[in-house]
Amino acid sequence: MEFKAIRGVEDIIPPESEKFERVVDTFKEIVKLSGFKEVILPIFEEAKLFTRSVGETTDIVQKEMYVFQDKGGRTIALRPEGTASAVRAYVENGIYAREPFTKWFYVGPMFRFERPQAGRKRQFFQAGCEVFGIKEPGADAELIKVASDILKKLGIDAELQINSIGCKKCRPEYRRALISFLRERVNELCPTCRERLERNPLRVLDCKEESCQEVVSRAPKITDFLCQECKEHYERVKEYLKLLSVPFVENPLLVRGLDYYTKTVFEFKSSKLGAQSTVLAGGRYDDLIEEIGGPRTPALGFAMGIDRAILLLPESKERREGVFVVTRGEEAYRRGLKVVSFLREKGVKSEIDHRRGSFKAQMKAADRNRARYALIIGEEEVENDFFSLRDLETGKQERVEGLEELLGRL
CATH class of the missing domain: 3.40.50.800 (Anticodon-binding domain)
Structure with a gap:
C-alpha cells in the first residue's frame, strides 16, 4: 500500500527545512530584541472562538475552516490563524490583571481548506506577534518597524502598504455609503462579490477580479469617513513611520480579510509572489478582547507567512561548516x-x-x-x-x- 501526504499538506525536508529554520530563527532574534516573549498555543480550539473573532461572514469561517466533532460532542476547529488563540489565552489566564501591557510571539502551523498553490497550502506556517494593552499610535509604528526589520534581515524586498479602516463609530457610515455605491454597479461585480455585497461589503475592496477592481477604484474611500479620533491616530502612525525611516504607500482599498480589525491595517507585499503577494500583514484590533469575554483592552499584531517568506529568500551559496x-x-x-x-x-x-x-x-x-x-x-x-x-x-x-x-x- 502506497501512502502519500494529503493534498495541500507538504513535508518540509532539507534543504527547505534549513530555510524554514533560518526564517524562524531570524524572526525570533528580531522580536526578542523588542521585548516579545513566546507563547505556545493549542493547534485546535472550540470552533466558536474563530466564528466569534474572525467573523461569521468571512471566507475563512464560511468556506475554509477545518471543523469536526470530537468524542465529547464538541465542535472543534483546527486554528486558521493565531490571533484568536492568543487573545483567548490572554483572557483565560487573566494576564490583563497583572501586566499593564503584554508582548507575545508565536510560531506554528495553521489550517485552511483552500485551493493549494504556491504560497498557499492547507497546512501552512505563521510566525506572529501580538501586543496587548497599548492604544497609542507609537505602538503601531514600532510593530510595523519590527516587521520591516525581520524582512530586511532576511533579505526580502517587499512594499509596505497601510490604511485605516476606522472604528465602530465611523465605519458604519462608510459601510452604508459603500453598499449604496456597489448596489448601483452590482452587475459589474463577480458572483462572489455579489454575495458579499450585503453581508461583508468591505471584502469587495480586496477582490482580485479585474472587473471588481475597476469598480472599487471609483468607490468611496474609507479614509474620507474616519472620525476625528481615527483620523488623528492614522496621521500619528504615518508621522512615526517617517520618523523611524520606514517607507510606506497608502492604500485606501486595503481592508484585510478578518472582521476584528480596527484603525491601522498594513501589508508587506511582493510582486514575486503573484496573486498571493502578501508575505506579512496585520493591524490593530481594539474590540476583540472585549468581544470574547475580557475587559476592554487595545491590541494589535501581525503574522508572517513562513512558507511565503521561504519563497522570497534570496539565493545564497550554502555555507560550509563543521x-x-x-x-x-x-x-x-x-x-x-x-x-x-x-x-x-x-x-x-x-x-x-x-x-x-x-x-x-x-x-x-x-x-x-x-x-x-x-x-x-x-x-x-x-x-x-x-x-x-x-x-x-x-x-x-x-x-x-x-x-x-x-x-x-x-
Whole structure:
C-alpha cells in the first residue's frame, strides 16, 4: 500500500527545512530584541472562538475552516490563524490583571481548506506577534518597524502598504455609503462579490477580479469617513513611520480579510509572489478582547507567512561548516569516535562515516555534507599520534597535535 501526504499538506525536508529554520530563527532574534516573549498555543480550539473573532461572514469561517466533532460532542476547529488563540489565552489566564501591557510571539502551523498553490497550502506556517494593552499610535509604528526589520534581515524586498479602516463609530457610515455605491454597479461585480455585497461589503475592496477592481477604484474611500479620533491616530502612525525611516504607500482599498480589525491595517507585499503577494500583514484590533469575554483592552499584531517568506529568500551559496572525520582502520575509527564526541561537547558540529568506505568515498561524503574541514585519521596519524586537518574550501592540509590544538585551529 502506497501512502502519500494529503493534498495541500507538504513535508518540509532539507534543504527547505534549513530555510524554514533560518526564517524562524531570524524572526525570533528580531522580536526578542523588542521585548516579545513566546507563547505556545493549542493547534485546535472550540470552533466558536474563530466564528466569534474572525467573523461569521468571512471566507475563512464560511468556506475554509477545518471543523469536526470530537468524542465529547464538541465542535472543534483546527486554528486558521493565531490571533484568536492568543487573545483567548490572554483572557483565560487573566494576564490583563497583572501586566499593564503584554508582548507575545508565536510560531506554528495553521489550517485552511483552500485551493493549494504556491504560497498557499492547507497546512501552512505563521510566525506572529501580538501586543496587548497599548492604544497609542507609537505602538503601531514600532510593530510595523519590527516587521520591516525581520524582512530586511532576511533579505526580502517587499512594499509596505497601510490604511485605516476606522472604528465602530465611523465605519458604519462608510459601510452604508459603500453598499449604496456597489448596489448601483452590482452587475459589474463577480458572483462572489455579489454575495458579499450585503453581508461583508468591505471584502469587495480586496477582490482580485479585474472587473471588481475597476469598480472599487471609483468607490468611496474609507479614509474620507474616519472620525476625528481615527483620523488623528492614522496621521500619528504615518508621522512615526517617517520618523523611524520606514517607507510606506497608502492604500485606501486595503481592508484585510478578518472582521476584528480596527484603525491601522498594513501589508508587506511582493510582486514575486503573484496573486498571493502578501508575505506579512496585520493591524490593530481594539474590540476583540472585549468581544470574547475580557475587559476592554487595545491590541494589535501581525503574522508572517513562513512558507511565503521561504519563497522570497534570496539565493545564497550554502555555507560550509563543521568537521567530517575520515578514518582508515579500526583503531583510527575508534579514535575518530572519541574526537567527534569531544568536538560536539565543545559545540563544534561534527560527523563521522560509520560505514568506513574508501578514503575517496569518505571525502565525497564530507563534501556532500558541506563540511568545512575533513579531519583525517589514518595509520600514520594513529602511529604518530596526530591529526591531518584539510580545509575543504582552500584544499590546504596541516598537521595538528592533540585535541586542544585541534579545537584552537577550528
